[in-house]
Amino acid sequence: MKMLRKAILAAACTAGLAIAAPPAVAQTTLRVVMHSDLKILDPIWTTAYIVRNHGYMIYDTLLAQDEKGAIKLQMVEKYETAPDNKSYTFTLRDGLLWHDGQPVTSEDCIASIKRWAVKDSLGQKMMTFVDSIAAVDARTFTIKLKEPTGLVLLGLSKPSSNVPFMMPKRVADTDPNKQIEDFTGSGPFVFVKDEWKPGDKTVYVKFGKYKPRAEPASGLAGGKVVKVDRVEWRAISDAQQTVNALSKGEIDFVEAPSHDLLPTLKKDPNVTVFVSPLAKNQYVFRPNTLHKPFDNPKIRHALWYAFNQEDFLMATIGDENYIKPCKALFICDTPLASTKGTDGLLTSNAKKAQELLKEAGYDGTPVLLMHSTDLKVLTNLAPVAKSLMEKAGFKVDMQSMDWQTLVARRAKKDPPSAGGWNAFLTSWVAADVMNPISTAYVNAGCDKASFGWPCDEKLEKLRDDFARETDPAKQKAIAEAVQLRVIEYTPEIPVGEWVAPVAMRKNVKGYLTSPVPVLWNVEITN
Known part of the structure; x- marks a missing residue:
């Protein structure tokens, strides 16, 4: 048997497979439920x-x-x-x-x-x-x-x-x-494609030849030391089932536990609920500028009056401990945060929105609004948008789908009648939306822009100015000018900020404070 084992390992090495020698003890497996299935x-x-x-x-x-x-x-x-x-x-x-x-x-x-x-x-x-x-x-x-x-x-x-x-x-x-x-990557884990089963699980194993840095891990930097042999992402879409599995010890870590179930988890003596200071998020409404009616910036601008952030936040998160209405485009309590130009906006002023639609010549073209149904923190966004838009005078065709279908569909430039779309809502982690360059939906580079494809020379000129500027005070002034142009042109609308705790068994140690959930440095203790 030992000879056979050696022969298998030798054959694997000859084939150039980067596998670690089998551990002398039973493998340690970290079982995780992420916020979405991987497709x-x-x-x-x-x-x-x-x-x-x-x-x-x-x-x-x-x-x-x-x-x-x-x-x-x-x-x-x-x-x-x-x-x-x-x-x-x-x-x-x-x-x-x-x-x-x-x-x-x-x-x-x-x-x-x-x-x-x-x-x-x-x-x-x-x-x-x-x-x-x-x-x-x-x-x-x-x-x-x-x-x-x-x-x-x-x-x-x-x-x-x-x-x-x-x-x-x-x-x-x-x-x-x-x-x-x-x-093929060079990171700390290897993707086991043969065990990938969308809707069931995704498997990774420790890359035995990975060379971590010598520095301690901090955020996304430092030594990426893997302390488990295997990680399994389990696909469990039901929030209550996920919490039950964590409480029973059937899984070890939950990336996005439902906010309404957090009180239950906090009472569990075997579970830790952790709120990372880097886990702030921003909800965003994204219109498609290619097709009617949102090819008209004046029609898009009416949405700033139609919406209010409180309705979106309470319908999705529902707990005031984890939400914050914030009109600043570049995240409240950060260097570039500003409320300049936002007076009177995001107040559900349906009458004002109706007046703007009439002035813009809105002809009743339906808005095909994509509705993500399987991610708890997104599920209620589209219904709120639909209600507020209809009060403002829009006709809305809300079509429901899972998040992965939405992700694939939003990449299509086809007209809504041919499989395309007019709008959707999503969420960005704060690290992605803190300045005019990294904020993807402020990119107004036409075909080079993200799905929605806004095309605006004024915005791009301001983003160029920001990229060239090194003085923080001048950067702040440019960021405010960007915000004013975003309000006028409307490539996106921020509809509130929220924070996302994670939950884990108390024998799971070493989880890092980071804007991204990473699993190196994590270990399972006895």
């Missing part, structure tokens, strides 16, 4: 957070932000900035390997940066400053700029969707508008 696997193709979470399991990043938001080295060993601030030279850490055993190279990273930058709002803007990205040798590459900008380090350390995950060149060469089919 899409390309974290560059979509901004969906469940796919971002999957990305952090199997991929790594060149730079990363710690729990205080400071930019730290990750895959990079060192970097140098030219005296004129128009060139960066990055050197990778020695010993970085892909899951197939091949070394990570500069060419891999260059291809990954380029693919990410096509899809990501911050990446797109960063690349307008880039003159060239070129390999110096297998572990060193340069980014040369046309003019100085702070977006390079900010972009390569971007903590949330889209994250600039590094992939092998053969994978990163995939058309950014097509999904990848090879899921």
